[in-house]
Amino acid sequence: MSSALTGQTAVITGAVRGIGRAIALRLAKSEANLIINYYQNEAAALDLSRKIADLGGHCVLVRGDVSHPDDAQKVIQSSLENFNRLDILVNNAGINRDNLLLRMKEDEFSQVIAVNLLGTFHCTKYASKIMMKGRYGRIVNISSVVGIAGNAGQANYAASKAGIIGFTKSVAKELGTRNITVNAIAPGYIKTDMTNQLSDDQKGKILSRIPLGRFGLPEEVANMVNFLVSDEANYITGQVFRIDGGMEI
Numbered sequence: 001m002s003s004a005l006t007g008q009t010a011v012i013t014g015a016v017r018g019i020g021r022a023i024a025l026r027l028a029k030s031e032a033n034l035i036i037n038y039y040q041n042e043a044a045a046l047d048l049s050r051k052i053a054d055l056g057g058h059c060v061l062v063r064g065d066v067s068h069p070d071d072a073q074k075v076i077q078s079s080l081e082n083f084n085r086l087d088i089l090v091n092n093a094g095i096n097r098d099n100l101l102l103r104m105k106e107d108e109f110s111q112v113i114a115v116n117l118l119g120t121f122h123c124t125k126y127a128s129k130i131m132m133k134g135r136y137g138r139i140v141n142i143s144s145v146v147g148i149a150g151n152a153g154q155a156n157y158a159a160s161k162a163g164i165i166g167f168t169k170s171v172a173k174e175l176g177t178r179n180i181t182v183n184a185i186a187p188g189y190i191k192t193d194m195t196n197q198l199s200d201d202q203k204g205k206i207l208s209r210i211p212l213g214r215f216g217l218p219e220e221v222a223n224m225v226n227f228l229v230s231d232e233a234n235y236i237t238g239q240v241f242r243i244d245g246g247m248e249i
Contacts, residue, residue, distance in 0.1 A: 005032035005229065009083040011076060013037040013066050013123055014093030016044040018192035019142065022218035023090055024048060026226045028057035033083045036061050037075045037093065058083075066093050067114035072122035080130065087134075088229045089127040091120040091141045091164075096157045096194070109156040116160035120167060124182075128175055137180035138229040141168050142221075145188045145244045161186070165240055172238030181237035183228050188244025190216040211246035 005027060015024045016038040024036055025048075034052065036059050038045040045061045052059045060082045064071030079086040094116045097108040120141055131137030146154055147161025165184055172182040189195055189206055195215055198206070207213060221243050227233055228241075242248060 005030040005088070005226075007031075007033075008087040009033045009035065009079045009085050010088035010090065010229070011035040011037065011079050011086065011123070011127065012090045012092055013075065013119065014039070015090075016041050016048050018194070019187065019190060019218045019221050020090075020092040021048055022222040023092060023225050024059070025051060025055070026219065026222035027088070027090075027229070028052045028055045028059070030226055030230070031057070032088065033057075034059035035075065035079050035082070037064055037066065039063065039065050039093070065115075066119035066123055069122050072119065073126050076123060076126040076130070085134070086127060086130045087136060087138060089123060089131075089137070089139045090225060090229075091123055091139070093119050094142065094160075096154065098153045098157065100153050101155050104156065109159075112156040113160050113163075116157070117163040117167070120164055124167075124171060128171070128180065131180050132175070132178045135179050137175070137178070138233075139171070139175075139180065139182040140225050140228050141182070141184045143168070143184045143186045143240065145186050145242055145248050148186055148240075148242070149248050168240065169238045176237055181228070181233070183233075183237060184240045185221060185224055185228075186240055186242045186244070187221050188216060188242070188247045190218055190221060190243075192218060209247050210244070211249065214245065216243055216245060 010032045015036045066072040143164040144161040146158045168184040
């Protein structure tokens with residue numbers, strides 16, 4: 001068996017920064033054709049496109065807010081329009097609007113649910129129709145350890161990421177007979193723009209809870225995605241994989 005994805009087409013949502021960017025580059029190295037979804041940062045999208053081209057890969061940039069069904073459908077359909085197939089979907093798009101519960105505004109809650117959870121629903125729904133016809137598909141949803149353990153000040157984010165876990169398990173049961181696997185990854189603290197905003201004191205407190213004593217790398221999450229969408233993971237579905245350095249043991 002090989003982890004090469006030559007000739008396959010992958011859609012990655014929220015793909016131009018952090019974990020999403022690392023996933024795109026990893027799947028490009030495995031020779032998948034890519035639909036790169038982004039919402040606002042066109043400069044980062046173009047930079048990623050150049051990096052993928054440097055690797056000899058092929059990608060199409062598709063702007064859209066996956067919390068809106070029309071945009072999500074456009075993103076998914078672009079795989080057929082550009083590469084005539086859809087094999088892989090990585091639901092990575094996500095936002096956070098952290099606040100303590102008593103201070104949290106309704107739109108801070110609803111916006112996070114809309115992008116993180118509803119966006120995953122929209123893209124999976126449209127992608128599954130295509131995958132069911134082809135009787136093949138690999139879907140990976142990016143959750144979070146916060147969706148497993150919770151975190152003060154992130155009730156909205158935790159709810160969205162916990163929802164993704166329940167969604168993943170349910171859809172895995174629905175689609176398994178069509179040779180479509182659906183799994184989730186729950187990253188812990190990964191070196192991204194989000195963790196860079198933490199103070200040294202906050203970083204120290206977090207690191208004290210991580211047995212491996214460091215933050216993870218986006219590439220370490222991307223490697224797990226690459227494995228789950230490869231032939232080496234054909235008998236794995238409905239699972240949640242924590243990549244957290246042992247933080248939630």
